[in-house]
Amino acid sequence: MRYWMVKFAPFRVSWEDILASGKFEIYSVRNPQSRNNLEQMKVGDLAFYYHSQTDKRVMGIMQVGQEAHQDFTTSDTRWKSVTFEPVETLKCPITLQAIKDTEELSQIALVRQPRLAVSELTKEEYETLKQLSI
Numbered sequence: 001m002r003y004w005m006v007k008f009a010p011f012r013v014s015w016e017d018i019l020a021s022g023k024f025e026i027y028s029v030r031n032p033q034s035r036n037n038l039e040q041m042k043v044g045d046l047a048f049y050y051h052s053q054t055d056k057r058v059m060g061i062m063q064v065g066q067e068a069h070q071d072f073t074t075s076d077t078r079w080k081s082v083t084f085e086p087v088e089t090l091k092c093p094i095t096l097q098a099i100k101d102t103e104e105l106s107q108i109a110l111v112r113q114p115r116l117a118v119s120e121l122t123k124e125e126y127e128t129l130k131q132l133s134i
Contacts, residue, residue, distance in 0.1 A: 003126035004037065004047035005110055005119045006062070006084070015049055015059035018086050023065060024049070025083045026118070028073050034118040038080045039068045047084060048121075048129060050110065058094040058129065061087045090133040104128045 006026060018024040029035055041047075045064045051057055062084035071079040099105050105128055109119030121129070 003121040007050040007052040010051040037118040056096040
């Protein structure tokens, strides 16, 4: 199993929207590094869902329900989507500042590459984030 951070603007799709629909398909990802990360995801992998741009906080945990497939927003076959299912709403959403203030998370892409929409986490980083949400 692998662990991921997925960022999306809540005015496009919020965590509440995901809970209501029971799924989330990430779309319009045009960064090659993020695309490559999407292509590496397997069913059952876990991903934190991060509200970008406005709230700037981790809201919940999702699991991969459908692996990389054609992004419905383009006919260009280079671009992929992944479909996720919600697993857990965090009792205490994790702010970007809390992440930046945690030494063990200083090297995650959310901090080092803030424009990257999809990034991998180590198991240790995943567990540290889970602890911050308690």
